[in-house]
Amino acid sequence: MPDTLQHARRYSRLIVYGGSFDPPHRAHVALPFEAAKQVGADGVMYVPAGQPPHKQGRVLTPAHHRLNMLRLALGGREDAMICAWEMDRPTGQPNYTVDTLEHLRRKLGDAVEMRLLIGADMALIFDQWRQPERIERLAEPLVMLRPPEDAARLLAHFPAESRERWRDRIVVTSQLDISSTELRHRLSHGLPPDPPDALEPGVLAYIREHGLYRKSD
Numbered sequence: 001m002p003d004t005l006q007h008a009r010r011y012s013r014l015i016v017y018g019g020s021f022d023p024p025h026r027a028h029v030a031l032p033f034e035a036a037k038q039v040g041a042d043g044v045m046y047v048p049a050g051q052p053p054h055k056q057g058r059v060l061t062p063a064h065h066r067l068n069m070l071r072l073a074l075g076g077r078e079d080a081m082i083c084a085w086e087m088d089r090p091t092g093q094p095n096y097t098v099d100t101l102e103h104l105r106r107k108l109g110d111a112v113e114m115r116l117l118i119g120a121d122m123a124l125i126f127d128q129w130r131q132p133e134r135i136e137r138l139a140e141p142l143v144m145l146r147p148p149e150d151a152a153r154l155l156a157h158f159p160a161e162s163r164e165r166w167r168d169r170i171v172v173t174s175q176l177d178i179s180s181t182e183l184r185h186r187l188s189h190g191l192p193p194d195p196p197d198a199l200e201p202g203v204l205a206y207i208r209e210h211g212l213y214r215k216s217d
Helices: 026-038 063-074 097-108 120-124 132-138 151-155 160-167 180-188 201-210
Strands: 013-019 043-048 080-082 113-119 140-145 170-172
Touching (some): 026 043, 026 063, 151 170
Parallel strands (some): 013 113
16 A cells, blocks of 8 residues: 555545544545545545644554554555654644645645545534634545434534535545444453454454553553
8 A cells, every 4th residue: 555645646636534543443444435436536645643632631552553553454555545744743742734734735736636534523613723724725624424414413503604615515424333432442441343343354463463452450
């Protein structure tokens, strides 16, 4: 699987999908590509987080483990790429989406269109992000809406003048009820993933080999 920005320059439209990926599960792989298909994107650029501003209270699994697990989860997909720029930044500094998108724009040039894939919960607080208008210019948001979530209920939370703009950004994806938080909890107690196929076999083997998420004695 390619993980260089040089490879990404071959594409005309990319989905940019950030997250902790701690651990990366089946929904992290399936849903972005569903969204990409709906908007005619060529591939997905995964951006594993360094230290997200909204998760300052939780210590993430070391970056190299999350990166290795993400590579295993994505397998050999030619249309999946990883940008590890946030992980490579100095520790202790929060990573803001606008900074990452500025970096990607500099590296990819203007010919590659970017769409920033976010969940409905993030869309509701998008105006609280750093430089939201700049983000919209760099990579127009694309909102994943999963059943039983409803577009009308989501849009009701937006100011009336922005509802149509956000309506056009919604893509409906499959309902895959998989939670990284719940997976970490189960793994820390020695329980198997639920659902059983939530993690790729290679990812689960890596977690067990390195003793990740195990409760401290």
